[in-house]
Amino acid sequence: MRGLAVASPLPPAAAAARRWPRASFSGRETSTQCWKYDLSQDRSLGGSLRIGQSQGSLLRHHSTNLLRPAAGTISVEQDDINTYLPKGDMWSVHKFGGTCMGTPQRIQSVADIVLGDSSERKLVIVSAMSKVTDMMYNLVHKAQSRDDSYMIALEEVFEKHMAAAKDLLDGEDLASFLSQLHSDVSSLRAMLSAIYIAGHATESFSDFVVGHGELWSAQMLSYAIKKSGAPCSWMDTREVLVVKPSGPNQVDPDYLESENRLQKWFSRQPAEIIVATGFIASTAENIPTTLKRDGSDFSAAIIGSLVRARQVTIWTDVDGVFSADPRKVSEAVILSTLSYQEAWEMSYFGANVLHPRTIIPVMKDNIPIVIRNMFNISAPGTMICRQPANDNGDLDACVKSFATIDNLALVNVEGTGMAGVPGTSSAIFSVVKDVGANVIMISQASSEHSICFAVPEKEVAAVSAALHVRFREALAVGRLSKVEVINGCSILAAVGLRMASTPGVSAILFDALAKANINVRAIAQGCSEYNITVVLKQEDCVRALRAAHSRFFLSKTTLAVGIIGPGLIGGTLLNQLKDQAAVLKENMNIDLRVIGITGSSTMLLSDTGIDLTQWKELLRKEAEPADLANFVRHMSDNHVFPNKVLVDCTADTSVASHYYDWLKKGIHVITPNKKANSGPLDQYLKLRTLQRASYTHYFYEATVGAGLPIISTLRGLLETGDKILHIEGIFSGTLSYIFNNFEGTRTFSDVVAEAKEAGYTEPDPRDDLSGTDVARKVIILARESGLTLELSDIPVKSLVPEALASCSSADEFMQKLPSFDEDWAKQRSEAEAAGEVLRYVGVVDAVNQKGQVELRRYKRDHPFAQLSGSDNIIAFTTSRYKEQPLIVRGPGAGAEVTAGGVFCDILRLASSLGAPS
Ligand SMILES: NC(=O)c1ccc[n+]([C@@H]2O[C@H](COP(=O)([O-])OP(=O)(O)OC[C@H]3O[C@@H](n4cnc5c(N)ncnc54)[C@H](O)[C@@H]3O)[C@@H](O)[C@H]2O)c1
Ligand SMILES: N[C@@H](CCO)C(=O)O
Ligand code: NA
Numbered sequence: 062m063r064g065l066a067v068a069s070p071l072p073p074a075a076a077a078a079r080r081w082p083r084a085s086f087s088g089r090e091t092s093t094q095c096w097k098y099d100l101s102q103d104r105s106l107g108g109s110l111r112i113g114q115s116q117g118s119l120l121r122h123h124s125t126n127l128l129r130p131a132a133g134t135i136s137v138e139q140d141d142i143n144t145y146l147p148k149g150d151m152w153s154v155h156k157f158g159g160t161c162m163g164t165p166q167r168i169q170s171v172a173d174i175v176l177g178d179s180s181e182r183k184l185v186i187v188s189a190m191s192k193v194t195d196m197m198y199n200l201v202h203k204a205q206s207r208d209d210s211y212m213i214a215l216e217e218v219f220e221k222h223m224a225a226a227k228d229l230l231d232g233e234d235l236a237s238f239l240s241q242l243h244s245d246v247s248s249l250r251a252m253l254s255a256i257y258i259a260g261h262a263t264e265s266f267s268d269f270v271v272g273h274g275e276l277w278s279a280q281m282l283s284y285a286i287k288k289s290g291a292p293c294s295w296m297d298t299r300e301v302l303v304v305k306p307s308g309p310n311q312v313d314p315d316y317l318e319s320e321n322r323l324q325k326w327f328s329r330q331p332a333e334i335i336v337a338t339g340f341i342a343s344t345a346e347n348i349p350t351t352l353k354r355d356g357s358d359f360s361a362a363i364i365g366s367l368v369r370a371r372q373v374t375i376w377t378d379v380d381g382v383f384s385a386d387p388r389k390v391s392e393a394v395i396l397s398t399l400s401y402q403e404a405w406e407m408s409y410f411g412a413n414v415l416h417p418r419t420i421i422p423v424m425k426d427n428i429p430i431v432i433r434n435m436f437n438i439s440a441p442g443t444m445i446c447r448q449p450a451n452d453n454g455d456l457d458a459c460v461k462s463f464a465t466i467d468n469l470a471l472v473n474v475e476g477t478g479m480a481g482v483p484g485t486s487s488a489i490f491s492v493v494k495d496v497g498a499n500v501i502m503i504s505q506a507s508s509e510h511s512i513c514f515a516v517p518e519k520e521v522a523a524v525s526a527a528l529h530v531r532f533r534e535a536l537a538v539g540r541l542s543k544v545e546v547i548n549g550c551s552i553l554a555a556v557g558l559r560m561a562s563t564p565g566v567s568a569i570l571f572d573a574l575a576k577a578n579i580n581v582r583a584i585a586q587g588c589s590e591y592n593i594t595v596v597l598k599q600e601d602c603v604r605a606l607r608a609a610h611s612r613f614f615l616s617k618t619t620l621a622v623g624i625i626g627p628g629l630i631g632g633t634l635l636n637q638l639k640d641q642a643a644v645l646k647e648n649m650n651i652d653l654r655v656i657g658i659t660g661s662s663t664m665l666l667s668d669t670g671i672d673l674t675q676w677k678e679l680l681r682k683e684a685e686p687a688d689l690a691n692f693v694r695h696m697s698d699n700h701v702f703p704n705k706v707l708v709d710c711t712a713d714t715s716v717a718s719h720y721y722d723w724l725k726k727g728i729h730v731i732t733p734n735k736k737a738n739s740g741p742l743d744q745y746l747k748l749r750t751l752q753r754a755s756y757t758h759y760f761y762e763a764t765v766g767a768g769l770p771i772i773s774t775l776r777g778l779l780e781t782g783d784k785i786l787h788i789e790g791i792f793s794g795t796l797s798y799i800f801n802n803f804e805g806t807r808t809f810s811d812v813v814a815e816a817k818e819a820g821y822t823e824p825d826p827r828d829d830l831s832g833t834d835v836a837r838k839v840i841i842l843a844r845e846s847g848l849t850l851e852l853s854d855i856p857v858k859s860l861v862p863e864a865l866a867s868c869s870s871a872d873e874f875m876q877k878l879p880s881f882d883e884d885w886a887k888q889r890s891e892a893e894a895a896g897e898v899l900r901y902v903g904v905v906d907a908v909n910q911k912g913q914v915e916l917r918r919y920k921r922d923h924p925f926a927q928l929s930g931s932d933n934i935i936a937f938t939t940s941r942y943k944e945q946p947l948i949v950r951g952p953g954a955g956a957e958v959t960a961g962g963v964f965c966d967i968l969r970l971a972s973s974l975g976a977p978s
Contacts, residue, residue: 151371153180156339156361159191160378161435162278165228171376172285174435175334180371184364186298186339187282188357189274190225193218194340197271200249204256211253219246222277234284241280245273268341269349272299275338275357283336294332298360299349301326302342310353314363314422318345323367337364358419362430366422373423374442375415376435381443382407385463385610389603391701394614396443396461403461404430404445406556406592410464420445448558459559459566460613465602466554469501470521471547471583474528475511478540486512492531496523501552502594504585513583515596521546550582551602554594555609567593570609575756576974577608577703578727608703611975618650618976621702622967623657623692623728624710627680629820630733630763631658631710633960639673641964651971656699659692661711666695689716697726704974706758708963709734712824721748724757731966733763733959738844739837742851745844758973760966765838766933766953767794768962774949775845775937783939785846787946788905790935791925792838794821794954795829796860796901798931805893809885810878817875821931821954825871832857832901832914839903839912846907855912860901892918898926924948931955 155178157171168190175185189197196218203211219242226238252270256262262270276297283295301322304312339357343349352359358375365373381395382404399407401424405417415430423430424447433442479485486505489512493500498520505512516524528544535541560566567586570593574581583596597605611619622638624631638653645651654670663684665671671679696705707723709716709732717737720730721744738745738761752759765771778785791797798816803809817826828834836855843850859866861874862881868874892899897918902925904913919926928934933953936946952958968976 151180152182152184152365152368153178154184154186154361154365154368154370154373155376156186156357156373157188157282157376157435158357159188159194161376162187162189162282163191165225167435168225168229168278168282168285170435171282172289174376174438175282175286176289176291181333182368183334184368184370185282185334185336186357186361186364187275187278187336188339189278190221193221193274193278194271196221197274198267200253201256201262201267201270204253205260205262207257207260209257211257212250215246215249215253222281226281229281230284230288234288238280238284242277245276249273265348265350268351272338272341272349272351275340279336279338283334286334286336291334292332293334293336294330296326296330296335296337297341298338298364299341299343299347302360302363303345304342304350304352305345311418312342312350312352314342315345316363316367319363320367323364358415359422362415362419362422365428365430366426369426370423370428372429372431374431374433376433378434378436379432380434380437380440381432382445382462384461384614385606386465389465390463390607390610392611392614392619395440397441399443399445399461400448400558401445402591403556403558406554407462407464410466410554410556415445459563460555460557460570462556463606463610463613464554464556465606466501466552467599467602468518469515469550469552469596469599470518471513471515471550471596472521472524472528473511473513473543473545473547474532474541475543475545476535476539476541477510478535479512480510488531489514489528492527493524496520496527498524502583502585502596504583515550515552515583518548518550521548547582549599550596551599552594552596553602553605553609554592555613556592558591560591560593569612570595573608573612573703573975574605577604578755578757579605579608603700604703607701611703618971618974619652619654619702619704620967620971620974621654621656621696621699621705623659623696623705623707624655625659625689625692625707625716626709626711626713626734627658627660627676628710628824629956630959630963631708632677633956634708634710634963635673635676637957637960637964639676642673645968649968649971649976651968651976653967653971654702656702656705657692657695659687659689661687663687664692666692668699668701689719693719693723693726693728696728704970705729706731706967706970708732708967710963712736712828714740718744720759721751724748724751724755724759727755727757729758729760729970731758731760731963731970733761733767733963735761735764735834735837735841737761738764739840739852742844742849746849758970760969761841762966762969763959763962765792765841766935766949766951767955768958768965769933769935769949769951769953771842771933771935771949772845774947775842778937778939778941778947779846783941785905785907785937785939786943787907787938788842788846788935789938790903791900791928791933792835792903792935792953793829793901794931794933794952795823795826796835797928797933797953800899800901801929801932803885803889803899805886805889808879808882809889810875810882813878814875816931819931820956825874827861827866827868827871827874830860831866832859835901835903836912836914839905839914843905843907843912846905848905848907848910848912850910850912855914858915860916896921900925 155175161171162168175183196214200211200214203214222242223239226235230238249270252266256266279295283293286293301319303315303318303322305315307313339360340351341349342352361373361375382399383393384396385393387393401420404415405420408415408417427447429444429446431442431444434440474489490500498516501515503514525544525546532541532544555570571581579597579601581595581597585594586592624635627635635655638655642653645653655673656667656670658665658671658676658680663680664687665680665684696707699705706729709730712734714736717734717740720737723730737748748759762772795816798821799812803812813826816822822829823834836852836857839855840850840852865874865877868877889899897920899916900919901916906912925934931952931954932950934948934950936948938946
């Protein structure tokens, strides 16, 4: 049918003029998905013709038909029409809403957009100027409530349009518009006066009044377009668009009648550009009415369908349809395409998409709708069509968007008496219907022991009460065990057409939720699989939305970081994060935001991320008194980021004692602090058990060997089934440095001071010299290997002279240390005389379940004697590495390498949260 016009040898304008008076369609949606063109009414056509489905016959018959018309019916497969129709002379339909028509300048811009469209024929649907529809409803309201200020209000309406017209038009156009405006306002005055007298307005009176906004805006725009010399008519759609009521505040178009009327209209006014009124229509009896809610979009879709438009463009003030509410998800993106069903689903969830009703008329004709921003013409907008062309088959791309609904309650009806008993769900939902509550989602497991559904929270009390009444007996005898209400719920829905045919989508969704530590209360997925709906706690909803969105969308794996202890390691880490953040974002899609830094006296908090180029200064100037509880609350209350990590860069036992609670709250923990893993065994085991049982991560690579891969190497051995026999090494960067450099040229105390200066020592160097730091590392590795040892089980040879153990500060210790230099010089020379060196080593004896820390002497050719700087060396002897141990060696202390090790843990966390590897 559309092919008739397409293959026409006539010039386009003439073809269109001929087409419409003669085009009459019937039986358009047949069961065989055929389109039929009824030529019987077309007197210029004679005979009978049926068009086949192959390209050749289609085209041949088309041209035959046009050159030598025949009467009868043409049926063409829908797909053929799409394939063979050239787009050239088809209609382009545009719709401009009230905001687009808000001022004379905007109306002029609308005219420019229409003129810039190179389609041969354009039909432009407009709403009333912004606020005018409300003004018109207000007139009616005032008149029927006997408020005679309706006269002044009508005057304001008049003034507004007159002013706009004077700005926009001139000469004869202006005169004729104003004369029409005058005459319309007079009839409105008469109508409103009648309403005032009656104290009542019928729906059609009201519709008559209200529809004038569109009549005026359409006329103004058509004059504005004509001013540029383009042929343009305006159409009062009440003359063509016939609708019938189909429910409260709802109408259905009468396509056949509307089409007939449209043809007649075209036969009278075959212009290339037509500006038509949105929103208004008439009944079959020619009584003015409106299309009710979302009226103008609906008008555009119906008219788009009537003229078989190439495309319907809905102009608005946003760049298109977002992948999620941009107020909640800052990385939401504009979708380039959506299928009709996806748009449908999304509009249900309140996304700023078209009302589902609007989509129906164009959907049946496969006419694409494009949503575009009139204030940003460069944005291509979102195209809603049958099967988006750019669906490239990516797993991630099959979810198009996420939406949420808040303020819901779940009702759970449970009991063994439900299974296999037909009618239970019918009974439940008829109660819900009687209460008038709206069921948002339903879920029933196939065991049939429970059925749950979500309703708006404000309706749940009535639903619950009614269910208790209805099932009183069943509850009393135990056939039902409970009717339970769970308040404070939200729905998160993932929408996407290709979820249907793509395995793994729900796995990704639930994985993202699990990793954000979000509990899912109920799940529903319709058979259409356009939508997976999960019910969760309302307080988790935005976080869930962000977690799911960032997992599917491309956008970054976002991780909010809280740094505790911005000292040497913490401070170096902050600087490394500053330098690397942009690269990570660009190359790895990882978005790290430090949202808090706390030292022991002050803390700095931010909801969206601290500017790391000046964190030191900010911490000095804008900080508040430090309070660890508030700091942690700031992290856990933050709903901007789905994933959070606390990085403990202190050496504090009390900070470490909180890890368990933080992990419980779903906050990941990363630390170079050895206190937790080398503290009391029971607490350590509790922590590890929690870590294993949750999706919350606890990483501590830098606790042993700083940035060297010690923990990860050990884990790799264990997890692949190797057996640890023995771990031996130099675990202290400080002591390594000291004995590597204590070669007779400098005193022992000087070398210790150098190690401290180089940042190798613990905050208190006695922790290093006493062997405690090494013992802690031995314990950490021993426990990691499965040994259940306490720190006190490790015999430690302390290098701290007894007399200095009681020094009150690290400084005092450093001052008094030189008095022991002689003793040290002696020990060193004795070893040297024997061709040996001093080395401080730690041992994990897994076979005998023991650990040990001591100062040993090694021959000069021993690998432990070959170290330099702050090198650590760790030798793993295992079942697989039995003859030759696996050795890891390198600098094992120092700010950069340690902070680097902590940073590595942060990235390990990001990657386990879904960042690319
Ligand atoms: N220096 C290294 O080479 C190295 C290597 C591996 C591991 N580590 C570990 O890294 C951690 C930090 O070492 P560092 O050398 O940076 O020490 P540091 O003394 O320079 O820094 C510690 C910071 O933590 C702050 N702090 C202490 N208690 C706090 C509390 N309760 N709340 C908030 N802040 C607190 C301090 O004010 C200081 O700013 C230690 O656990 C250490 O064992 C250090
Ligand atoms: N003080 C420690 C830091 C690394 O844990 C050392 O010297 O090894
Ligand atoms: Na390490």
